[in-house]
Amino acid sequence: MRKSKGRQKIEMVKMPNDSNLQVTFSKRRSGLFKKASELCTLCGAEIGIIVFSPGKKVFSFGHPCVETIIDRFLTRNPPQNSGTLQLIEAHRNASVREHNVQLTQLTSQLEAERKRGEALNRMRKAGQAEHWWEAPIEGLGLQQLEQLKGSLEELKKNVAKQADRLLIQNSNPPQFFGAGNSNHGVIPFDTTIPYDTKNVGFSGHAMPHAYNHGYGRGFF
Amino acid sequence: MTRKKVKLAYITNDSARKATFKKRKKGLLKKVSELSTLCGIKSCAIIYSPYDSQPEVWASEHGIQHVLGLFKNMPEMEQTKKMVNQESFLRQRIAKANEQLKKQQKDNREKEMTEVMFQSLTGKSLHNLTMMDLNDLGWLIDQNLKNIYRRIGQLNKVAQKGEPAAAKTEGMVVGSTNTSTTPSEMNNVQQPHDHHQRTPGFEMNLDTMQRQQWFMDMMNLPQENNMGFGGDEMMLPFGDNSHNALWSNAFFP
Numbered sequence: 001m002r003k004s005k006g007r008q009k010i011e012m013v014k015m016p017n018d019s020n021l022q023v024t025f026s027k028r029r030s031g032l033f034k035k036a037s038e039l040c041t042l043c044g045a046e047i048g049i050i051v052f053s054p055g056k057k058v059f060s061f062g063h064p065c066v067e068t069i070i071d072r073f074l075t076r077n078p079p080q081n082s083g084t085l086q087l088i089e090a091h092r093n094a095s096v097r098e099h100n101v102q103l104t105q106l107t108s109q110l111e112a113e114r115k116r117g118e119a120l121n122r123m124r125k126a127g128q129a130e131h132w133w134e135a136p137i138e139g140l141g142l143q144q145l146e147q148l149k150g151s152l153e154e155l156k157k158n159v160a161k162q163a164d165r166l167l168i169q170n171s172n173p174p175q176f177f178g179a180g181n182s183n184h185g186v187i188p189f190d191t192t193i194p195y196d197t198k199n200v201g202f203s204g205h206a207m208p209h210a211y212n213h214g215y216g217r218g219f220f
Numbered sequence: 221m222t223r224k225k226v227k228l229a230y231i232t233n234d235s236a237r238k239a240t241f242k243k244r245k246k247g248l249l250k251k252v253s254e255l256s257t258l259c260g261i262k263s264c265a266i267i268y269s270p271y272d273s274q275p276e277v278w279a280s281e282h283g284i285q286h287v288l289g290l291f292k293n294m295p296e297m298e299q300t301k302k303m304v305n306q307e308s309f310l311r312q313r314i315a316k317a318n319e320q321l322k323k324q325q326k327d328n329r330e331k332e333m334t335e336v337m338f339q340s341l342t343g344k345s346l347h348n349l350t351m352m353d354l355n356d357l358g359w360l361i362d363q364n365l366k367n368i369y370r371r372i373g374q375l376n377k378v379a380q381k382g383e384p385a386a387a388k389t390e391g392m393v394v395g396s397t398n399t400s401t402t403p404s405e406m407n408n409v410q411q412p413h414d415h416h417q418r419t420p421g422f423e424m425n426l427d428t429m430q431r432q433q434w435f436m437d438m439m440n441l442p443q444e445n446n447m448g449f450g451g452d453e454m455m456l457p458f459g460d461n462s463h464n465a466l467w468s469n470a471f472f473p
Contacts (some may be wrong), residue, residue, distance in 0.1 A: 010258070012254065012257050012258070013257065013258075014257065014258065014259070014260040015258050015259065015260075021258070021259050021260075024258055024259060025255070025258075025259040025261070028251070028254070028255045028258070028259075029255065031251070032248070032251050032252060032255060033304070033309060034313075035244070035247065035248050035251060036248060036265075037306055037309055037310065038228065038244070039241070039244045039245065039248055039267075040306055041228055041229065041230065041306070042226070042228070042229075042230065042231050042237070042240055042241075042244070043230075043231060043237050043238075043240055043241040043244070043269065044230060044237075044269075044270060045241065045245070045267055045268065045269050045270075046267075046268040046269075047248075047265070047266065047267050047268070048265070048266040049252065049263070049264070049265045049266075050263060050264050050265075050287060050288070050291050051252075051255065051261065051263040052261045052262045052263065052287075052290070053261065054259055054260070054261060057298070057301070057302060058291060058294060058298065058299065058302060059302040059303075060291070060299070060302065060303045060304070061303075061304050061305070061309060062303070062304075062305055063305055063306045064305065064306075065305045066303050066305070069266055069268070070266075070288060070291075070292075072268070073266050073275060073277070073284075073288075074288070078273075092306075092307065095307055096306045096307055096310065097229065099306075099307065099310035099311065099314060100228040100229065100310065101228075102314055103228070103310060103313055103314050103317060104227075104228055106314060106317040106318060106321060107317060109321055110317055110320055110321045110324060113321060113324040113325055113328055114324060116328050117324060117327060117328050117331065120328060120331040120332060120335070121331070123335055124331065124334065124335070127335070127338060131338070131342075133338070133341065134338050137364075137367055137368055137371050138371070140371075142372065142375045142376075142379075145368055145371055145372050145375070146372065148368060149365065149368045149369070149372065151341055152341075152361050152364055152365050152368070153365065155337070155340055155341060155361060156358060156361045156362070156365070158340075158346060159340075159346060159354050159357050159358045159361065160358065162346040162347070162349070162354055163351065163354045163355070163358070166350075166351050166354070167351075170351075
């Protein structure tokens with residue numbers, strides 16, 4: 001479903017709506033500076049742009065910098081080419097190159113994360129259609145809420161238990177796990193333990209019987 | 221007009237660079253002009269290129285000297301407050317992109333852990349989760365529980381506000397209503413009801429509903445206000461433990 005109208009052709013006159021005008025100024029100024037920056041990088045141009053905002057503030061962009069461009073223009077002087085200046089410029093250009101590389105990287109990372117976000121949204125949507133407990137809670141009845149509450153509380157306990165197990169596992173060297181130890185179910189690399197690995201969840205553990213109560217294939 | 225992605229670096233090919241310069245310069249000047257017109261503001265642009273000793277200049281009304289004069293007449297601090305060069309401008313853009321990236325990563329992490337949470341609810345093992353995963357999952361469960369407690373509270377309040385006769389079922393408002401408890405009539409969820417009793421809205425298919433007829437029966441038994449059930453306290457009409465298994469399979473096949 002389309003959320004907005006998309007790109008529309010607009011008339012080249014002063015915008016009638018003041019708040020739209022503010023937003024437009026902000027966005028277009030930003031885009032303008034971006035285009036100027038690209039022109040400098042791509043073609044080695046030297047540019048100065050001055051823009052007064054609707055609120056009478058002034059924004060300016062300049063490469064190498066606003067002041068030198070203005071002075072160069074006003075005094076009609078050709079740019080100086082001293083060795084020092086060239087060195088400074090070389091440094092500056094190297095720095096700009098690095099920034100551009102970094103920016104390009106970030107932009108593509110951001111793009112990738114956005115795509116991932118969309119994929120996750122699709123997963124969630126698909127899940128909601130299949131399982132009532134995945135729907136937003138505003139849409140659930142009291143019965144369902146109580147049930148979901150119970151299951152989540154149970155899950156929370158299990159998460160805590162698993163976290164404890166990991167702590168123990170990580171702090172004890174493997175040789176401490178002997179045959180008599182009730183934790184031996186957690187060793188991933190000990191293949192001699194005959195528990196059913198196909199059974200997801202906790203029912204396969206060599207845990208005291210009480211822990212198996214109510215687990216089965218889920219927490220309900 | 222080609223829409224290839226252009227690498228953000230100096231174009232080494234001379235003719236390509238010159239062609240790009242011509243096009244982009246024209247586009248840039250157009251954009252400045254549009255900005256001025258649309259927003260009714262004053263602006264100017266000065267462009268020096270390796271191809272021309274004279275700069276290309278554009279200014280809104282009254283010419284470039286006017287705009288430059290306005291600029292220079294401002295106090296130095298006002299001039300420099302929003303002044304940028306390539307470096308500072310790129311740094312700003314990098315900072316913004318970083319911020320957006322972090323936010324997106326955080327959102328994605330939450331969405332991802334939500335999926336993990338739902339999968340764990342249906343029995344998927346917690347074994348593959350790292351310590352960090354478990355921490356995040358625990359946090360997420362807490363957030364969800366908080367919302368659920370709040371919502372249950374809201375619904376119970378509504379229940380208490382209702383008339384005494386309807387009080388015990390008023391809370392279960394969401395979803396379709398149901399007049400009877402027999403299996404056949406349970407399928408007609410859209411039927412209007414002539415008494416207060418309602419059942420919660422289950423968006424389940426017919427099979428699941430058939431399997432839960434005993435559950436629906438239970439709904440008609442005299443109950444206290446809060447009809448929630450934890451695993452052990454639930455009053456099963458058949459009263460034996462074997463139906464725990466039935467129940468768990470029914471809800472989470």
